[in-house]
Structure formats: C-alpha cells, structure tokens
Amino acid sequence: MSFEGLPAKATGKKMTFLESIYLVEIVRGLGVTISHLVKNIFATEAMPTMQYPEEKRVYSDRFRGRHHLMQREDGTPRCVACQMCSTYCPADCITIEGAEHPDPSIEKYPASFEIDLLRCVFCGLCEEACPCDAIRLDTGIYEIAADDRAKFVVDKEFLLHNKSDGTR
Amino acid sequence: MAKLTIDGKEIEVPDGTSLFDACREARGEPLPHFCYHPDLSIAGVCRLCQVEVEGMPKLTIACNTGVRDGMVVSTRNERVTQAAQQILEMHLINHPVDCPICDQAGECGLQNQYMKYGLYDSEVEIADKVNKAKAQVIGPHVILDKERCVLCSRCVRFCDEVTGTSEMGIFNRGNRAEIGTAPGVELDNNYSLNTVDICPVGALTSRDFRFQKRVWMLKAANSICPGCATGCNVRLDHEAGRLYRIKPRYNPDVNGRWMCDRGRMLYKAVHDENRLLDPARGGQTLRWAELDTDLLAGDGGLFVTSAHQSLEEMFLLKKLAAGGTVCGGLAGSDTGDSDELLLNADHTPNRQGLGLLDLPEMNGAALAEAISGTTGPVVVHGGNPAGEDVVAAALRGHGRTVYIGSHDNETAQACNLVLPGAVWAEKAGIFANRDGRLQAFSQSVARAGSSREDWRILAELAGGEVPGSLRAVREELAEALDLTEVNLNKLPARGLAPVGATSGGED
Numbered sequence: 001m002s003f004e005g006l007p008a009k010a011t012g013k014k015m016t017f018l019e020s021i022y023l024v025e026i027v028r029g030l031g032v033t034i035s036h037l038v039k040n041i042f043a044t045e046a047m048p049t050m051q052y053p054e055e056k057r058v059y060s061d062r063f064r065g066r067h068h069l070m071q072r073e074d075g076t077p078r079c080v081a082c083q084m085c086s087t088y089c090p091a092d093c094i095t096i097e098g099a100e101h102p103d104p105s106i107e108k109y110p111a112s113f114e115i116d117l118l119r120c121v122f123c124g125l126c127e128e129a130c131p132c133d134a135i136r137l138d139t140g141i142y143e144i145a146a147d148d149r150a151k152f153v154v155d156k157e158f159l160l161h162n163k164s165d166g167t168r
Numbered sequence: 169m170a171k172l173t174i175d176g177k178e179i180e181v182p183d184g185t186s187l188f189d190a191c192r193e194a195r196g197e198p199l200p201h202f203c204y205h206p207d208l209s210i211a212g213v214c215r216l217c218q219v220e221v222e223g224m225p226k227l228t229i230a231c232n233t234g235v236r237d238g239m240v241v242s243t244r245n246e247r248v249t250q251a252a253q254q255i256l257e258m259h260l261i262n263h264p265v266d267c268p269i270c271d272q273a274g275e276c277g278l279q280n281q282y283m284k285y286g287l288y289d290s291e292v293e294i295a296d297k298v299n300k301a302k303a304q305v306i307g308p309h310v311i312l313d314k315e316r317c318v319l320c321s322r323c324v325r326f327c328d329e330v331t332g333t334s335e336m337g338i339f340n341r342g343n344r345a346e347i348g349t350a351p352g353v354e355l356d357n358n359y360s361l362n363t364v365d366i367c368p369v370g371a372l373t374s375r376d377f378r379f380q381k382r383v384w385m386l387k388a389a390n391s392i393c394p395g396c397a398t399g400c401n402v403r404l405d406h407e408a409g410r411l412y413r414i415k416p417r418y419n420p421d422v423n424g425r426w427m428c429d430r431g432r433m434l435y436k437a438v439h440d441e442n443r444l445l446d447p448a449r450g451g452q453t454l455r456w457a458e459l460d461t462d463l464l465a466g467d468g469g470l471f472v473t474s475a476h477q478s479l480e481e482m483f484l485l486k487k488l489a490a491g492g493t494v495c496g497g498l499a500g501s502d503t504g505d506s507d508e509l510l511l512n513a514d515h516t517p518n519r520q521g522l523g524l525l526d527l528p529e530m531n532g533a534a535l536a537e538a539i540s541g542t543t544g545p546v547v548v549h550g551g552n553p554a555g556e557d558v559v560a561a562a563l564r565g566h567g568r569t570v571y572i573g574s575h576d577n578e579t580a581q582a583c584n585l586v587l588p589g590a591v592w593a594e595k596a597g598i599f600a601n602r603d604g605r606l607q608a609f610s611q612s613v614a615r616a617g618s619s620r621e622d623w624r625i626l627a628e629l630a631g632g633e634v635p636g637s638l639r640a641v642r643e644e645l646a647e648a649l650d651l652t653e654v655n656l657n658k659l660p661a662r663g664l665a666p667v668g669a670t671s672g673g674e675d
Contacts, residue, residue, distance in 0.1 A: 080269045
C-alpha cells in the first residue's frame with residue numbers, strides 16, 4: 001500500500017518551550033472541563049445525557065423492537081403457520097408447530113409459536129418473509145430482561161398480547 | 169432406431185419412443201408437464217409439453233407424439249416457451265395460491281414450473297376465481313383440495329390402471345370441472361398415498377403428514393421398507409432425529425415407483441412409546457456398563473433369531489451360538505394380508521435371509537420344547553415368539569433368558585435380561601427380499617434412548633470373537649454365503665439379484 005503525497009517518514013512539529021513543559025496545556029484542558037461543568041449546572045436542558053429510565057430516547061417508527069403477533073378480528077393469531085419466517089430466520093430462533101384449525105376457511109394455525117429472544121438478532125427478516133403480515137417487530141420494546149434463560153423463550157400467548165406500550 | 173434433431177442436437181432413440189422421452193434425453197431435463205407420468209397411460213390434457221416440429225403447422229404435445237426418423241424439433245424457441253407460459257397461466261387462473269398453508273409447497277409442480285417457465289404477472293382478481301370445496305377428506309389417508317387441482321388426471325389414471333379400483337374421476341365441465349371420488353365411494357385402497365405422490369400440485373395431500381412439517385426442512389435417507397418380504401425401496405424423510413414420512417424410491421426390479429400405505433405408516437413404530445430404551449434385568453433398569461453376561465456362561469444353549477433381523481445380525485447370532493442350537497424364529501409368524509401389487513403375505517423383511525444362512529424356523533410347540541430342553545442360555549433376538557403362550561411359558565420356566573429387541577412385548581416380559589436394540593431406521597444392514605435380492609439400508613435417525621445397534625450387542629455378548637466393525641462382519645458374511653465376488657459393503661443401487669434372476673425395466 002502506498003500513500004501518495006505523504007512524506008515517507010512522519011515528521012512531528014517541534015514543540016515550543018511552553019508546550020514541552022505541559023503545564024500550560026493541562027491548565028487549558030482543565031478550562032474546557034470546567035466550562036462544561038458550569039454549563040451543565042446552569043443549563044441542564046442542553047446536556048446530552050438522559051435520565052434513563054425516567055427519561056427515554058425517542059426512536060424512529062421503523063425501529064425493530066420485540067416481536068408481536070398480529071391478531072385477527074376475533075383475537076386469534078393471523079399467522080397460518082407457513083413457517084416462512086422460521087425458514088428465513090438467520091438466527092434460527094423461531095419454532096412453529098402447525099395444526100388443523102376448526103374453521104375450514106382458515107385450515108391451518110400455529111398450535112405453538114415460540115421465539116427465543118436471546119437468539120434473535122432483530123434483523124426483521126421474519127416480517128419481510130411473512131405472507132400474512134402476522135409478525136411485526138413494531139412494539140418498540142428494547143428493554144428485554146429476565147432472570148432466567150427460559151423466560152426469554154416467549155410463546156404464542158405472550159406474542160399475541162405483546163402491546164407496544166410495554167404492558168402485556 | 170430413429171434419428172432426430174432436437175434443439176439442433178442429433179440423437180438416436182429406439183422406434184416407438186415418445187417424443188417426450190426423446191426430448192428429455194436431448195435436453196437433459198424433462199419438458200414442462202403435469203399429466204405425463206412414465207408409469208401411466210398418456211392423457212395429453214395439460215398441454216404443457218408442446219414443442220415445435222418442423223413440417224407441422226401447429227405446436228404439438230410431445231407426450232402423445234411418437235418419434236419419426238428425420239424429425240426436427242425445437243423445445244426452447246420463443247413460440248414454444250410462450251405457449252408453455254400461457255398454458256401455465258391458464259392452469260393457474262382458478263388456483264387459490266394458498267401456498268402458505270399447502271403441504272405440497274416446496275415440492276410442487278406449479279411452484280417449480282412457474283419459477284421456471286411462468287414468471288408472468290397474474291391478471292386474475294382473487295375475487296373472480298372459481299371457488300371449490302377445500303380440505304375434503306376422501307379416504308383414510310388422503311385429503312382433497314379441489315381448488316388446487318389442475319385436472320391432470322394422474323390420480324384417476326392411477327386408480328384405473330395400477331390399482332384397478334377406479335375410485336376417482338373428473339366431474340362437471342369447464343371451469344367447474346373438478347376431481348372427486350365416485351358417489352358413495354372412498355379412496356380406500358392400500359395404495360392411495362401414491363396418488364398424493366404423483367399429484368403434481370397440492371390437490372391430494374396426506375392426512376397423516378398434514379401440517380407436520382414443511383417439506384424443505386426434511387432430510388432424506390435411502391432405506392428399504394421392513395413391512396413385508398417385497399422390500400420396497402424407500403426414502404425416509406426425517407428432521408431432528410424424527411421420521412415424518414416414508415416415500416417410495418424408484419427401483420424397477422422391486423417396486424417401480426410405488427409402495428403401499430401400510431408400509432408408509434411403519435415410521436410410527438420408530439417413535440413408539442413402547443420402545444425398549446434401557447437394558448433391564450428382572451425388571452430393574454441397568455446401565456450398559458453394569459451389564460453382566462453371566463447368564464450366557466456355559467456351553468450349548470438355544471439361539472433364536474427372527475425374520476425381522478438383518479443378514480449380518482442373523483450371521484452374528486449364529487456365530488455367537490457356536491456349539492448351541494440356532495433357530496430362525498417362529499414359523500409362520502407375522503403373516504397377513506397380501507395383494508397382487510406389492511404387499512406380500514409374509515410381513516417380515518428378511519425371511520429369505522433365514523434360508524440363506526440355513527436357520528430353520530420352528531413352530532410354537534417345538535420351540536417351547538427346545539427352550540425347556542436346553543440347559544444352556546436362551547437368547548432371543550427380535551421378533552415375538554412369546555406371542556404364543558407355550559413359548560412364553562417355556563421362557564418363564566427357563567432361568568437364563570436374554571431378549572434383544574426394539575419394542576416391549578410378551579417376549580421382553582418373559583425374559584430375564586432385556587437388551588434394547590435398534591429399529592431398522594436406526595441401524596445399517598442387509599435384507600434379502602422375497603426373490604432373495606440383497607438390499608442394503610443405512611441409518612437415518614439417531615437411536616432412541618440408550619439402545620444400541622444389534623450387531624454391536626451381539627459382538628459384545630460374543631466377547632471379542634467377532635469382528636469389530638460392520639464392514640468386517642459383512643466381509644465374513646460374504647465368505648459364509650459363498651459370495652466371494654461380491655462386495656456386501658457396496659451393493660448395487662437396485663440390490664443384488666440372486667443368481668439367475670433377470671433384471672427388468674429401464675433406469
């Protein structure tokens with residue numbers, strides 16, 4: 001690799017006497033720090049830090065949060081268990097079992113629908129793949145915490161009532 | 169022989185060949201088609217395989233045209249591809265395109281051919297499509313969706329020509345034409361699931377496999393059906409250690425392209441709750457490491473195999489027997505229904521193997537007497553001889569009995585030591601079918617519980633006097649069977665025909 005136009009050897013600027021004793025530069029640096037400190041004490045609104053969790057950042061509407069299964073009008077899942085999402089999923093985190101629906105016009109529904117949130121990479125390919133618009137990552141929920149690995153495997157009931165306001 | 173030019177390529181085929189087959193040979197892939205099937209009569213109803221023949225004003229369907237010397241045929245020019253595209257569009261006019269809930273998706277003729285020859289934008293509104301009955305149960309194994317049908321009539325011809333039962337037919341005309349069973353008739357024959365195989369779309373699907381798995385997730389393993397002496401060549405579709413279905417595999421010398429419904433359901437036994445999972449002695453579960461073979465001590469003894477075991481296992485049991493008596497199991501066990509097509513009355517896969525290894529079968533009384541008469545150990549390998557009460561009583565009366573088997577049954581109950589063996593899908597082996605044809609099968613799924621391959625169990629019981637690999641067992645077996653010029657480790661794909669048998673059919 002060659003760097004055209006650059007000298008073959010780096011040549012530093014020779015420091016002046018004041019620079020070489022560092023003391024002046026330390027005082028200048030402290031000046032910057034103290035000016036920020038003063039600004040943050042007297043103008044808190046201008047401070048970039050947020051008071052999380054009381055205060056939360058506003059994300060784009062397209063932010064991909066925790067998944068949510070869409071419901072039909074009668075509250076049953078819109079999903080027909082075609083398993084396009086689990087086929088497409090690069091993290092292999094979706095497990096679906098299909099079964100015969102009592103309504104012959106629907107035919108197939110997911111008897112179980114599980115997502116392992118620890119495996120999920122929130123890429124959104126599942127909602128791309130879904131032919132029924134049954135799975136969305138539109139809840140905006142990114143605070144996904146639990147005290148047990150098993151609790152990260154969420155089931156159909158959880159996903160169906162997984163509201164965007166964070167309540168269940 | 170006829171010489172013809174297809175897409176500028178000259179080929180020579182025997183007289184009487186159909187143009188469809190000639191085109192397949194020249195192109196290396198078949199023409200688009202739905203109704204053509206090599207084992208059924210020509211219907212010529214789907215009109216997809218149209219080709220341009222020089223001298224003919226219109227396009228002609230290749231399946232119903234014979235080859236002629238000097239024919240010049242185009243299968244890939246614009247006129248032909250456009251015709252295929254338009255015909256396909258017509259087939260799809262009333263198709264519901266419900267691929268997400270269709271079990272055929274992934275192995276569907278419509279999907280594949282649309283991606284290959286279609287790729288047009290549909291001009292039909294969903295609301296304008298003709299609706300027909302969906303999810304109709306038409307028999308014990310088959311479910312019908314009339315909307316998905318493209319009226320290729322393969323199932324109708326199968327029931328007319330192969331089974332001769334004629335349950336299916338096409339009713340009504342025009343866009344109301346639909347496939348169905350004759351009034352008051354169910355599609356209830358032992359070969360009904362073959363209609364599911366040959367259905368190019370999702371109109372006929374299996375009730376047993378319905379919604380179990382999407383087909384692209386399944387892995388296939390070649391095997392041999394253990395259901396009867398015919399030994400149909402099959403494909404086991406499995407995923408994550410579980411079998412989901414059995415499909416026939418083409419072998420013109422044995423089963424052609426078909427297999428029976430009874431054989432297809434045998435995968436269920438692999439995941440049966442009744443499986444023996446751990447070694448047990450007197451009802452107490454053991455670990456393999458704790459196994460004490462003191463029961464086998466002493467000379468003589470009686471060693472009973474069964475026609476369900478592979479040739480290698482029979483051979484090893486015979487070796488294990490050494491000075492003792494060897495018996496091929498209960499005479500006449502596991503016999504039942506048969507038909508003229510494939511199902512044999514002998515419902516064991518390897519009774520010919522008993523003959524090859526000279527293991528005589530005994531009837532219940534004789535076997536019971538032999539058990540009571542021996543002072544040595546009694547080893548029963550597979551089968552269920554204690555299904556007969558006299559044998560069960562004799563086994564209970566004898567103190568040193570060992571059963572090696574895959575499922576819990578009367579014999580397992582009657583024996584002191586029970587060792588869990590593998591079922592056919594969990595091990596490799598060779599069966600000799602009703603004609604004595606040797607066919608190899610290999611392992612497709614992991615063994616249940618702590619069960620072991622039977623040959624390993626037998627090798628362990630024999631204690632170092634037998635070879636340590638199945639490969640070596642087969643080499644010894646070949647020697648014992650006097651098959652010196654045959655490599656049992658690499659049997660031909662169609663199986664090894666017994667000397668003097670003729671091979672039939674094309675590849």
